[in-house]
Structure formats: structure tokens, C-alpha cells
Amino acid sequence: MKILNYYVESWRRFGDFRGRSSRPAYWWPFLLHPLVFLVLGGIFAAILDLDTDQIGPEIVYFIAYVWLSIALGVRRLHDMGRKGTWLLLGLVPFGNLVLLYWLVQPSSVETNEWGDPGTQGGITTVSSDTEPEPPLQTNDIIR
Incomplete structure (x- = not known):
């Protein structure tokens, strides 16, 4: 399931501010984190019998999530x-609208100073100057 792979990959690259993250590698964890936060909060509240005015272990997840969101x-x-x-544009009025517009844009298909588009969970590109390999024939496997 690709959605969970994106979520796990976001945690694996928790403190990585280098490289690239594609649109799905950004948006799927962004959409799943609030759901996970609610589920973990409910589980910890049930197991540890926490009151609503106590700070539970889910605050640790929330702080980690904020750091991870910045890296993503x-x-x-x-x-x-x-x-x-x-x-940092998100700290000024209406800056979040500009960021939202940028974050929903397609990935750059060109190599930039942060790497190739296909190396960091981005899109895969095929160069036109390389010849594709011929398909594997079944008789090649049998021999």
C-alpha cells in the first residue's frame, strides 16, 4: 500500500532537510498525521486513563509531527x-496561500541543486538518449 509507504518514509527521513519529496510523498503523510494523532490520543487516553486536562504521550507525537512537517x-x-x-512565508498574512499554491504544483522534472527528481521519492524520468532494454523473453528464463 503506497500510502503507508509514504507515511513510513516520512518518519524515516524525520530530520532530513536535504533532498526532495514529491507531491504524494508530501501530501499523504500531511493528510494521515491528524488521523494518527487522534487514534494515538484515544488509545493513550483509554490505556492510561488520562483526563482531558492532562498532557499525555500524544504531545510527544505532536511535537515530532511539527518537526517532521517542517522537514517535509x-x-x-x-x-x-x-x-x-x-x-517561513507561512508566518506572514496570506503567506500560507502562496505556500499552498506552491505545494500543490507538480514536481520539477529537471535536476536541481537538491538532486534528481526520481531519487528522493519523486517522479521517474527516462532520458531519451538511452536505449531501453528489450523485454525479457520466456525462453531466456528456461535455458
Whole structure:
């Protein structure tokens, strides 16, 4: 299931501010984190019998999620050829609208200073100057 792979990959690259993250590698974890946060909060509240005014272990997840979201946002901006410092645009009024517009844009198909598009969970490109390999024949396997 690709969606879970994107989610796991986001945690694997938790503190990685280098490289690129494609649109699905950014948006699937972004959409799944609130759901996971609610589920973990419910589980911890049930197991540990927490009151609503107590800070439970889910706060640790939330802090980690904020850090991970910053790393994902920086890598997503890198994927479009922009510096990660543009993420600070979210701190000014209406800056989030500009960021949202950028984050939903397709990946840059060109190699940029943060790597190739296909190397960091991005799209795969095929160069026209290389000849594709012929398909494998079944009689090649039998011999």
C-alpha cells in the first residue's frame, strides 16, 4: 500500500532537510498525521486513563509531527526548485496561500541543486538518449 509507504518514509527521513519529496510523498503523510494523532490520543487516553486536562504521550507525537512537517515542507519546496527558507512565508498574512499554491504544483522534472527528481521519492524520468532494454523473453528464463 503506497500510502503507508509514504507515511513510513516520512518518519524515516524525520530530520532530513536535504533532498526532495514529491507531491504524494508530501501530501499523504500531511493528510494521515491528524488521523494518527487522534487514534494515538484515544488509545493513550483509554490505556492510561488520562483526563482531558492532562498532557499525555500524544504531545510527544505532536511535537515530532511539527518537526517532521517542517522537514517535509522544506523537501517539497526543494522538489520544485525553491529554497526551504520560503517555508517561513507561512508566518506572514496570506503567506500560507502562496505556500499552498506552491505545494500543490507538480514536481520539477529537471535536476536541481537538491538532486534528481526520481531519487528522493519523486517522479521517474527516462532520458531519451538511452536505449531501453528489450523485454525479457520466456525462453531466456528456461535455458
